Amino acid sequence: MSSSSILVPNLPNDIAVQCIARIPRSFHPKLALVCRSWHSLITSPHFFSTRSHLKCTEQFLYISIRNRYHSFEWFVYHISENPSKLFRLPPFPSPATNFTCVMLGPLLFVLGGSVKRIPTSTVWIYDARINRWEIGPEMRASRDCATSAVLNGKIYVLGGCSVDPWAEVFDPGLGSWAPVPRRVIFRRSNWRWISRSVVLGGKLFAFVGAGGVVFDQENLSWGSLPEDFHDDFYFAWIRRAPVIDGILYCFQSGGHKIMGYDEEEDKWKLLQVIGEELPSGVNSTLVNVEGRLCLLWEEGDGESELMEIFCAVIEVGKDSSGELQGSVVWSEDILRIPRGSSLCHCLQLEL
Structure with a gap:
């Protein structure tokens, strides 16, 4: 040497x-x-x-804000710091809107979207190690309002298009996209509009129209959602829904309540949060941070030119009777944004 x-x-x-x-x-x-x-x-x-390996990793939240001019700004919130710190990422190099995004290792993938109302297949990758955006491998289909998730180290993107491949997968080892066999038929009008997807129990769940599908990666097969998914909580999936200890958490439609889907019992349960009243789920999003439920939301008084983004961390689990219970560990305002802006995405990274 x-x-x-x-x-x-x-x-x-x-x-x-x-x-x-x-x-x-x-x-x-x-x-x-x-x-x-x-x-x-x-x-x-x-x-x-x-x-x-040394257990020295730290927790970060990557947050996207759409401003009043419909362009996007990305921020990173260093949640492990005391006090916590917020930094602005380098400018997002694309004018795309309606994109979907996921984290894979230290990389943030921004997939598709539309530019001047035209769907795009472009992929942008932000490398958190070097604080830089780079162009990524182009998808096979142009997608607008798609959804995406990471399953066993591969990125799956679904919908956002009216042509095949309706679903495709990115293998980071190969560095390329491949179509996912689609052995389930949806009404043509529903092919594009995928409101949310999540990995639960080793399978990929996605909503399509008023129903949904489950993808089994091992068998490359598609199936229907469990029966209890076809209830009023469908509309709570507009924002990201995290899974913690086998429980899928999301906001109840139009309300202030967080619901949890218990896969073992195939049942929705109310999360009873002790100590604080939760905000409405309309302009809120949820994310898993080290096994805790992290809630971000917008708040404004209707008169100020600025709105505030708040963050709260909630310890969640089951009580002795099997019901879901949570307690707020801490909450604080982390960002002020101009009125007319909106909180769009929040993803967790351990680095």
């Missing part, structure tokens, strides 16, 4: 990596400026796998 590749003088590189990996994420941009070897290390998959 040449002297230029030595990370810390008089210290074996494997020990040096473990030392550097323990340094908080907020210092990494400065550490990357030390030398080329450190920059190469801090942006490498090995470095982040070492952080994970």
Whole structure:
């Protein structure tokens, strides 16, 4: 090994990596400026796998805001910091709207959408390790108002188009998209409009029109949703719905209540939250952060030119009778946005 590749003088590189990996994420941009070897290390998959092995990872929320001019701004909220910190990401390099997005490892994938009301197949990827947007492998179909999810390390995108492939999958190992066999027939008018998808019990659940489908990756087969999914809670899936300990959480349609679908019992239950009144689900979104339910919502008084984005973390679980119970751990305002803007996406990343 040449002297230029030595990370810390008089210290074996494997020990040096473990030392550097323990340094908080907020210092990494400065550490990357030390030398080329450190920059190469801090942006490498090995470095982040070492952080994970050492249990040094930190929690981040990636939040998109659509402004009054219908363009998007992305922010990252460092939820593990005390106090928590919010940073603006580099400008999103696309004018697309109505896109879908997922996290895969340290990468944020923004898929499709429409540009001047024309659907696009373009994929943009934000790499959290190097704080940079890059163009990604183009999808096979142009998609507007699609939905997406990660299942066993692969990205699935469904709907948003009226032609095949109605569903396709991205394999990061191959770096390309492939069609997903579709052995279920939907009414043609419903092919495009997919309100939400989620991975539950190792299967991909998606809503199509007033019903929905379940995709079994192992058998490459499609089936119908469980019967209790066809009730009034369908409309609560407009925003992202996280799964925590086998319970799918989402807002009840038009109300202030969070419901949980218990897969084992095939039953919806009310989450009883102790301590605080929850906001309406209309302009709110939910995400799983280290097994806790994280709630983000908009709030304004109707007179100010600014609205506030609030964040609350809720400890959730079952009580002795099997009912869902939660308690608010903390809540705070994290961002002020101009009136006319809206909270659109929130994704969690452990880095």
